Amino acid sequence: MVPAVVVENISKRYHTIDGEVPALENVSFEVYEGEFIGIVGPSGCGKSTLLSIIAGLIEPSSGQVSVFGEKVTGVNPRIGYMLQRDSLFEWRTIYKNVILGLEIQNQVTPERLQHVEYLLDKYGLINFKNHHPSQLSGGMRQRAALIRTLAVNPDILLLDEAFSALDYQTRLAVTDDIYKIIKKEGKTAIMVTHDIAEAISMSERLYVMSKRPGTIKMAVDIKFDIENRTPLSSREAPEFRKYFNMVWKELDVHV
Amino acid sequence: MYKQESAEQKEYLRKLKAKKRLIVILRLLLLVFIIVFWETVTRLNWLDPFIFSSPSRIIKTFIRLYSEGSLFSHVWTTLWETVVGFLLGTIMGIVIAVILWLSETCSKVLEPYLVVANALPKIALGPVFIVWMGAGPVAIITVAVTVSLIVTVLEVYTGFLETDSEKIRLVQSFGANRKQILTKVVLPSSFPVMMNALKVNVGLSWVGVIVGEFLVSKSGLGYLIVYGGQVFQLDLVMTSVLILSILAALMYFGVQLLGKWISEKY
Numbered sequence: 130m131v132p133a134v135v136v137e138n139i140s141k142r143y144h145t146i147d148g149e150v151p152a153l154e155n156v157s158f159e160v161y162e163g164e165f166i167g168i169v170g171p172s173g174c175g176k177s178t179l180l181s182i183i184a185g186l187i188e189p190s191s192g193q194v195s196v197f198g199e200k201v202t203g204v205n206p207r208i209g210y211m212l213q214r215d216s217l218f219e220w221r222t223i224y225k226n227v228i229l230g231l232e233i234q235n236q237v238t239p240e241r242l243q244h245v246e247y248l249l250d251k252y253g254l255i256n257f258k259n260h261h262p263s264q265l266s267g268g269m270r271q272r273a274a275l276i277r278t279l280a281v282n283p284d285i286l287l288l289d290e291a292f293s294a295l296d297y298q299t300r301l302a303v304t305d306d307i308y309k310i311i312k313k314e315g316k317t318a319i320m321v322t323h324d325i326a327e328a329i330s331m332s333e334r335l336y337v338m339s340k341r342p343g344t345i346k347m348a349v350d351i352k353f354d355i356e357n358r359t360p361l362s363s364r365e366a367p368e369f370r371k372y373f374n375m376v377w378k379e380l381d382v383h384v
Numbered sequence: 385m386y387k388q389e390s391a392e393q394k395e396y397l398r399k400l401k402a403k404k405r406l407i408v409i410l411r412l413l414l415l416v417f418i419i420v421f422w423e424t425v426t427r428l429n430w431l432d433p434f435i436f437s438s439p440s441r442i443i444k445t446f447i448r449l450y451s452e453g454s455l456f457s458h459v460w461t462t463l464w465e466t467v468v469g470f471l472l473g474t475i476m477g478i479v480i481a482v483i484l485w486l487s488e489t490c491s492k493v494l495e496p497y498l499v500v501a502n503a504l505p506k507i508a509l510g511p512v513f514i515v516w517m518g519a520g521p522v523a524i525i526t527v528a529v530t531v532s533l534i535v536t537v538l539e540v541y542t543g544f545l546e547t548d549s550e551k552i553r554l555v556q557s558f559g560a561n562r563k564q565i566l567t568k569v570v571l572p573s574s575f576p577v578m579m580n581a582l583k584v585n586v587g588l589s590w591v592g593v594i595v596g597e598f599l600v601s602k603s604g605l606g607y608l609i610v611y612g613g614q615v616f617q618l619d620l621v622m623t624s625v626l627i628l629s630i631l632a633a634l635m636y637f638g639v640q641l642l643g644k645w646i647s648e649k650y
Contacts, residue, residue: 184557186553186556186557203559204556204557204558204559206559208557209557210554210557212550212553212554212557213550214550216548216550216551216554218551218569218572218573220572220573220575220647221572229555229558229568230558232568233555233558233559233560233564233568234558234559281558
């Protein structure tokens with residue numbers, strides 16, 4: 130089987146007047162279809178840079194990324210990106226926000242719009258389609274943002290600290306919610322976060338990154354002895370602490 | 385929210401209404417006071433009505449100008465020059481801001497020129513325009529456009545640059561090109577800035593046109609003001625200023641309504 134994403138020896142250096150800043154060094158890993166991959170590391174370790182490279186938004190200094198066997202050279206419609214904040218446009222209704230990607234990709238076809246209606250209906254936003262984002266709760270906004278990403282029907286989702294703008298309680302609920310939707314839609318996901326617990330609760334495999342320049346220090350397969358795991362049920366599993374301590378030690382956090 | 389209003393809520397709403405009414409009444413009273421005060425001090429000759437004019441003299445002048453039939457041609461001249469100057473200044477300003485946003489090199493190259501042009505009192509160029517374009521409406525409109533153009537460019541361009549970078553990253557992740565970033569994110573998110581520029585431009589266009597008419601001195605309210613000053617007909621000056629302030633206020637409210645209408649529609 131061709132892996133969904135292959136990252137091969139990616140390095141990235143940023144150039145400024147004061148000199149070069151190495152952000153990533155020799156990062157390699159593979160992601161298979163349907164997997165949920167977590168990448169955890171200290172802030173500033175180049176996690177977001179890595180996602181931007183996979184998404185084709187920035188070019189690596191060396192190395193290459195392939196998506197379903199094809200080399201990434203630019204923005205790829207098979208990849209959907211979810212950013213830190215929901216970034217819903219206040220001047221558009223929820224419906225207009227959700228079809229933003231379709232508009233940009235000139236994909237506003239009856240079939241696609243029907244799919245959007247289906248998603249809005251299935252995930253409980255159909256009655257809010259003519260509302261403006263400010264009229265929705267934080268969790269619903271995040272859901273709308275996810276549907277916006279799903280509307281263009283990507284195979285792979287990249288989540289860049291996608292929940293970090295939410296308060297803790299909302300965040301727990303939203304992570305659970307979004308995780309279930311991603312699984313239900315059968316998408317492959319790569320999530321970047323600095324929150325160890327969040328990473329463990331969602332991922333099937335977890336990569337721990339070092340401080341800048343970011344390299345992969347460790348890969349952990351996360352397995353819980355529960356059926357139909359969700360982020361919330363994973364947090365209650367007895368193995369959770371074991372994984373947490375393992376990652377915590379590896380991250381080697383100093384104050 | 386409760387469907388049933390409590391007595392406390394009713395009391396709160398009543399107070400709010402009373403306060404609003406009081407403010408409207410005070411505003412009207414202030415206007416009446418100014419008119420009465422002005423009329424009284426000139427009637428009693430505490431101030432010379434020949435130099436300070438008075439409300440009754442203004443009304444008489446207005447009626448005289450109206451019956452002579454020249455009033456509306458002057459008002460009309462000034463009004464259309466202002467509207468054309470306003471539209472040109474605003475539209476060209478926004479277009480130039482878009483060009484600057486599209487080309488970083490272009491904006492970097494032009495930056496010092498824009499700064500100097502912004503600092504320069506544009507009215508100083510009035511005589512130059514009259515020589516170039518003749519003493520007529522074209523020169524007057526050009527003055528009005530130069531007065532509002534540079535401010536619009538700088539303000540709108542700054543607004544463009546302040547667009548939320550995460551929103552831009554979002555549309556980029558959908559594969560948006562530069563033009564789509566502009567139309568889907570930058571322009572709509574800068575709408576309040578553009579509306580603000582529009583409001584500022586209303587005032588600036590009037591300044592430009594009146595100064596232009598001072599210099600050209602052929603027709604329009606600006607001409608009436610200069611002429612009235614020269615022949616010591618302060619009644620004429622005051623009447624023109626009054627008409628001017630009413631027109632400027634109407635135009636301002638018009639622009640405000642337009643902004644409200646657009647933001648409700650989209």
